[in-house]
Amino acid sequence: MSSVGILGGTGPAGQGVAIRLASAGYDVVLGSRDAVRATGVAAELTPRGAGSVSGAANEGAARCDVVIVATPWDSAVATVSALRESLTGKIVISMVNALSREGRELVPLYPPRGSMAAQIAHALPNTMVVGAFHHLPASEMVGLDSGLDADVIIFGDDESARESVARMVESMPGLHAVIAGTMSLASAIEAFTAVCISINIRHKAHSYVKLAGLSH
């Protein structure tokens, strides 16, 4: 089973993906600018299954077979650009959303290239960028007993990379992979995260997207 690094993985969203990847058998490296913090956060996660979660500097996470970008949106490009050599030739999964809080709502921000996935793809020309994991509620992801049964909407221009990420997602407990299409859909998928979070703030809920009527 391959290893997965998560850049900026110590936040709630990164932790949730880490624990479910490890529970599916992957060896996960939580990356952070602060390796000590990453090691501490990783030690507190207790996956079920054959996989593991360890902590490292982002440089260590970037050496894994597949790398997920989970940094805040405004540091994503700088982070991946500094790691370009380690990332060359790899599948890079963007779960980054550009969002801003305005009162009770989160609102989407549109980066100059339309989406964070496109920003990352431009910074990493020799990688296969795939978008996934945008709409998931972090609290339900971290708790393996939360009963989560969510659809993960996947996009990217490289068909085999998309398929590979879909297989990874399908192996994770509580998640189903739904390939939506190409990078043309990136802005719409990322921006919808603002809608999901705003609904959860307003309705004091931890809801998530299910596509009714899709057979898995």
Next chain:
Amino acid sequence: MSSVGILGGTGPAGQGVAIRLASAGYDVVLGSRDAVRATGVAAELTPRGAGSVSGAANEGAARCDVVIVATPWDSAVATVSALRESLTGKIVISMVNALSREGRELVPLYPPRGSMAAQIAHALPNTMVVGAFHHLPASEMVGLDSGLDADVIIFGDDESARESVARMVESMPGLHAVIAGTMSLASAIEAFTAVCISINIRHKAHSYVKLAGLSH
């Protein structure tokens, strides 16, 4: 019970909303540029319940108590601008999506003001514009026996108009209202329609959005 007009209501999306509104007891006027066509389409819809569906020119539909805009995106502003007097002071519901087909996908187009709801609100300054009904699969909407159980994501800046539309949606069979927030979310909600339709094309499905974990 109030009357509801649907501008450009003879397309599949407008028909689906019409039959479910009429089944909830509303008297619906399907509007079209071609009143004869609207009358013909309306005659073929057989709602269940106390309501009715009739056809008229868009001018007739615009005289209803509440008016829904269901025209193609590129004629929405021209259509509502011509009807400004009839629409003044009313709740105007935009279900318009600006989309373009590219191969197997639909991709979102971003209108100059960010969303079609914002375009319509700018054209109709003395109305209360609310967005709703964007993500629904037309075929499942028209067939009252389709088993549809969909969430309708609602947005707008006028709180009482939003609540009023939510009550209307809740009364329609197979639909649940979820208020997301203000017009700041319009572009994200409209653009996500491209994702829903692209998924359905790719997966040969008629899926629709459910927000798991929201209590209705």
